Amino acid sequence: GDRIRCYIKDVRSETRGPQIFLSRTAPEFMAELFKMEVPEIYDGIIEIKAVARDPGSRAKIAVISYESSIDPVGACVGMRGSRVQAVVNELQGEKIDIIPWNEDAPTFLVNALQPAEVSKVVLDEDAERIEVVVPEEQLSLAIGRRGQNVRLASHLTGLDIDIMTEEEESQRRQAEFEERTKLFMDTLDLDEFFAQLLVSEGFTSLEEVAYVEIDELLIIDGVDEDTANELQARARDHIDEQNRHAEERARQLGAEDSLFAFEGLTPQMIEVLAADGVKTIEEFARCADWELAGGWTTVKGERIKDDGLLESFDVSMEEAQNMVMTARIQLGWVDPEQLEAEGQEEADAEEEVEA
DSSP states (O other): OOOOOOEEEEEEEETTEEEEEEESSSHHHHHHHHHHHOHHHHTTSEEEEEEEEETTTEEEEEEEESSTTSOHHHHHHOGGGHHHHHHHHHTTSOEEEEEEOOSSHHHHHHHHTTTSOOSEEEEETTTTEEEEEEOGGGHHHHHOGGGHHHHHHHHHHTOEEEEEEHHHHHHHHHHHHHHHHHHHHHHHOOOHHHHHHHHHTTOOSHHHHHHSOHHHHHTSTTOOHHHHHHHHHHHHHHHHHHHHHHHHHHHHTTOOHHHHTSTTOOHHHHHHHHHTTOOSHHHHHTSOHHHHHOEEEEETTEEEEEOOTTGGGTOOHHHHHHHHHHHHHHTTSSOHHHHHHHHHHHHHHHHHHHO
């Protein structure tokens, strides 16, 4: 005879009759409870942008106010915590962190990791990944018990979060510096000082040295035009040699001319594709964008990393989509005019929604 509140998760028509699936652990249930307790949410002045829950233990909810005079967090907490406490009581003591939502991903993440203090964040938008640097004494607080705090923050923001201490970040940066220094010493036949100079100026790869505007090399102390030209010549020679070896290996693996003729794929990329069984332009056109660029899959609430074939070449999801679509157009699988018309229809629909 007890009365309970719950969320209607699904309704299915089955042979034995309609089946209604109820849930008290769904994030939507918490959102609806706040809508009942906070009039500003019900009226649309405050919006719940995201909810992440570890049911029965802890939750984070991100809110935004569309009126500058109203504090979204304060409104959800209520006078002396009355509003949030009503939700906590309904959820039998589940602790709730109310987070101000922000369209800037790093700022939003700093908010989401509360109560931990963050020193620095580095966002990789293409990989939907973010590195968070915290003081040593804040590490356990940022991660939380059994990783709860960082897991909830990851679900709330939709980003994969890598947390490290300031000392760990310093060690990593030093290791990267030494690795790049060695790369330039070995491939460009430079002494350690000159190689370190290139790294200090922001050069991270042979391609950057080979194809950058020469003026960017001339600003380096001690580099004149002759030296800059020699650096670029050495870098291009080494890249050409790498390409020749990669093409030989790719052809040995069975890669066909159609892949080498496709604009945007380097011999090194084709070698990796061929090693994975992608040896023709037709097989490339059947690839999904995430198979090339990598991505994330949510399985039972946990985000699982999908490694992309071309991820090591810094191919973004957008670049992967464009390459696959170009291949399909070249093969005649997709009509470019129809594609353009569909794109225009989507743009018009978005404009109508915004209006």
